[in-house]
Amino acid sequence: xxxxxxxxxxxxxxxxxxxxxxxxxxxxxxxxxxxxxxxxxxxxxxxxxxxxxxxxxxxxxxxxxxxxxxxxxxxxxxxxxxxxxxxxxxxxxxxxxxxxxxxxxxxxxxxxxxxxxxxxxxxxxxxxxxxxxxxxxxxxxxxxxxxxxxxxxxxxxxxxxxxxxxxxxxxxxxxxxxxxxxxxxxxxxxxxxxxxxxxxxxxxxxxxxxxxxxxxxxxxxxxxxxxxxxxxxxxxxxxxxxxxxxxxxxxxxxxxxxxxxxxxxxxxxxxxxxxxxxxxxxxxxxxxxxxxxxxxxxxxxxxxxxxxxxxxxxxxxxxxxxxxxxxxxxxxxxxxxxxxxxxxxxxxxxxxxxxxxxxxxxxxxxxxxxxxxxxxxxxxxxxxxxxxxxxxxxxxxxxxxxxxxxxxxxxxxxxxxxxxxxxxxxxxxxxxxxxxxxxxxxxxxxxxxxxxxxxxxxxxx
Numbered sequence: 001x002x003x004x005x006x007x008x009x010x011x012x013x014x015x016x017x018x019x020x021x022x023x024x025x026x027x028x029x030x031x032x033x034x035x036x037x038x039x040x041x042x043x044x045x046x047x048x049x050x051x052x053x054x055x056x057x058x059x060x061x062x063x064x065x066x067x068x069x070x071x072x073x074x075x076x077x078x079x080x081x082x083x084x085x086x087x088x089x090x091x092x093x094x095x096x097x098x099x100x101x102x103x104x105x106x107x108x109x110x111x112x113x114x115x116x117x118x119x120x121x122x123x124x125x126x127x128x129x130x131x132x133x134x135x136x137x138x139x140x141x142x143x144x145x146x147x148x149x150x151x152x153x154x155x156x157x158x159x160x161x162x163x164x165x166x167x168x169x170x171x172x173x174x175x176x177x178x179x180x181x182x183x184x185x186x187x188x189x190x191x192x193x194x195x196x197x198x199x200x201x202x203x204x205x206x207x208x209x210x211x212x213x214x215x216x217x218x219x220x221x222x223x224x225x226x227x228x229x230x231x232x233x234x235x236x237x238x239x240x241x242x243x244x245x246x247x248x249x250x251x252x253x254x255x256x257x258x259x260x261x262x263x264x265x266x267x268x269x270x271x272x273x274x275x276x277x278x279x280x281x282x283x284x285x286x287x288x289x290x291x292x293x294x295x296x297x298x299x300x301x302x303x304x305x306x307x308x309x310x311x312x313x314x315x316x317x318x319x320x321x322x323x324x325x326x327x328x329x330x331x332x333x334x335x336x337x338x339x340x341x342x343x344x345x346x347x348x349x350x351x352x353x354x355x356x357x358x359x360x361x362x363x364x365x366x367x368x369x370x371x372x373x374x375x376x377x378x379x380x381x382x383x384x385x386x387x388x389x390x391x392x393x394x395x396x397x398x399x400x401x402x403x404x405x406x407x408x409x410x411x412x413x414x415x416x417x418x419x420x421x422x423x424x425x426x427x428x429x430x431x432x433x434x435x436x437x438x439x440x441x442x443x444x445x446x447x448x449x450x451x452x453x454x455x456x457x458x459x460x461x
Contacts (some may be wrong), residue, residue, distance in 0.1 A: 002112075005030075005134055011105055011114035014058045022113055027062055031069040031101070032144075033137035034117055037129070038099045039073065042120070046151060047098035048076045050091045050118075052083030052159075054104040054252040055192040055217035058113045062103050066115070067153050074145035076152045080159050082193045082217055084254035085116065086348035087163045092122035093344070094162065104253035107226035110219060123345050124317045163350060164201050166343055172283055173354045177361035179206035184244040185357075186211040186260070188235040190225045191218050192252035194349070201350050205357060211242045225251055227258040227336060229266045236264035246360070246367040248353055255347035256336040259356065261367035269336035270295040274374055276338050276352055277330045279359035281305040286329030289322045291315070292415045293379075293424050293437045294334030300375045313412035314426065320345045334379075380446035382436040383428075384454055390461065392427040392434060398460045399425060399453075421445065423453050 001016030003026060010030040012022030019026065038047050049070055053059040059082075067077050078095060080088060085102045092100040100118035108114075117125050117133065125133070136142065145151070167173060185207050189195035195215030202210050213235055214222050223231045227249045239247040239260050246267070247260035259267035267275075274297045277288050281302065288302045291314045302309040312322035316333065323331040323341060332339045337347035338355070363370060386392060400414045407417035413426035413435075421440035428435060434457065438450035 005137075006130065009114055009116045009130075011108070011112065013111045014113055015111075022062075024061075024065055027065045027115070028069045029137050030115055030133070031066045032073060032142045033133050034099070034101065034115070035070045035073040035075045036136050036142055037133050039075065041129075042098040044098065045145075045149070046074050046076055048078060048095065050078045050080065050088055050095055050097045050100040052080035052085075052088040052091070052100075052102055053193075054084070054102075054254075055082055055195075055219040056103075056105070056113055056252065057110055057219040059103055059219065062113050062115075066101060066103065071151040071153055072144045073142075074149045074151050077154070079153060079155045081155060081157065082196060083159065084163075084193055084197055084350070086255055086344070086346050086350060087159050087197070089118060089122040089344050089346040089348075090163050090166060091159050092118055092120065102253065106253050107251045107256065109224065110221050121345070123320060126317055126321075160197060160200060163197070164204050167201065167350050167354050168204060170340075170342055170351070170354070172280065172342075172358060173205075174358040174361060175205055178357045181245075181357075181361040182208045183246075183357060183361075184209040184211070184242065186213060186235060186238045186242060186244045186247035187215060188213045188232065188238075188247065188249040189215045189217075189254075190221050190223070190250070190252055191216055192221070192225070192254075193217050194250040194252070194254040197254055197350060198248060198250060198353065201353060205354060207357070209242075209244075211238055211244060213238050221252070227251055227256055227269055232258070232260060232266070236260050236266075240264045250349045254349045257338065257349040257352040257356075258336045259367065261371060263368055265368060267367060267371050270334040270377075270379060271297065271371060271374060272336040272352060272356070273330075273332040273334065273338055274298050274301055275359060275370060276340075276355045277301055278305075278374075279355055279362065280330040280340070281307060284329050287326045289319055289326060289328045289331035291319055291333050292409065292412055293426075295377050295379065296422065296439060297375045297377055311409065311415070316347060318412075376441060377439050378441070378443045378446045379437060379439045380443070380450045382438070382450045382454065383433045384436060384457055386432045386434065386461075388432045390432070392432070395434070395457060395460050396425055396427065399456060402456060421449055423449055425453070425457075
């Protein structure tokens with residue numbers, strides 16, 4: 001059993017004793033804490049919270065608990081049912097709601113679920129707000145409403161079409177070019193809500209042929225739901241068998257996007273943002289942002305267009321804050337997360353699909369040709385275990401000092417930029433390890449850089 005209480009929400013495995021896993025008692029406690037926080041923040045006794053969920057097996061159970069708890073506080077709930085993270089993010093400001101909750105554990109296996117918490121802008125709450133929610137959950141300040149003041153619960157199935165229409169209305173989504181391209185597209189939605197939303201979007205975009213794989217939203221994930229190459233062999237086979245132009249894969253809550261090329265090879269989830277940014281910058285000059293552990297290719301593409309790239313600390317809320325600070329026109333994360341502020345400040349696979357197809361139709365290349373047109377980098381991801389008593393911060397400071405002649409960034413751990421490669425060291429908040437991300441021009445060079453870094457760390461131990 002596992003239960004992780006963080007500033008961005010509550011995440012855990014279903015079952016077990018209260019406090020050990022995500023039990024019904026834990027769901028109620030944290031839903032009540034967030035509802036109380038929103039009542040205080042909004043100044044309303046009866047605020048409105050938008051609720052949506054992915055297709056996890058536990059989704060209906062957790063959904064019922066959250067609705068009843070919020071109604072018990074006197075909070076009104078607009079329930080979108082099966083939805084996506086970006087759809088809830090879009091719905092909150094459209095409804096002029098006071099907050100949002102998404103019930104999803106993202107790419108975690110089926111035994112996990114989570115409450116992800118949004119503010120009135122449809123954006124993830126920040127660290128200070130998250131800390132207050134955690135404090136309220138452990139306090140005696142939770143007061144439920146009397147019978148005449150209970151909140152209302154209403155359903156809406158309108159936001160599938162509203163979200164898709166909002167994407168279609170974006171000036172850079174070129175529906176006519178996509179229709180003319182006569183694309184054949186395969187979709188792997190890992191049997192979650194993307195199986196509803198992505199095919200519906202593709203139809204609205206005028207995609208000629210859609211091949212569905214794992215698009216039945218049962219919550220029984222047929223493979224590990226993280227969109228990594230080892231998990232996408234069935235999609236690769238389908239793309240080749242049906243002679244598709246490409247395949248799309250999304251995670252269970254549809255905020256991450258990866259592609260498979262026409263030959264069955266991976267486009268690379270690190271390059272989802274790179275390709276979309278290239279298209280955006282071609283038509284809309286401006287700055288870009290990604291997190292410090294994302295590929296340098298985005299910086300290269302941004303500078304090719306004569307614009308400025310900025311690296312943010314890891315975490316979607318940090319990327320969003322940096323995007324606002326530098327007025328970025330596009331940003332996101334190397335995990336296939338596209339953030340396009342023209343629509344909203346959240347990772348959105350629907351926006352990614354529409355922009356990527358517009359780009360592919362525009363350049364008139366195959367998917368693999370487009371991939372090969374970008375600077376080639378490979379990231380090696382490693383970790384080194386430490387004794388709990390070891391001074392991790394001291395080790396990171398020593399690494400920064402060792403490489404003081406290079407470009408060193410310490411806003412989030414230590415990132416060391418070399419001429420053609422970089423390494424990023426971050427301590428885990430949940431276990432005594434240092435995560436080591438190294439990127440270079442080839443897999444061999446990236447692994448060699450990671451190994452060299454590990455040896456340097458061990459020398460300080």
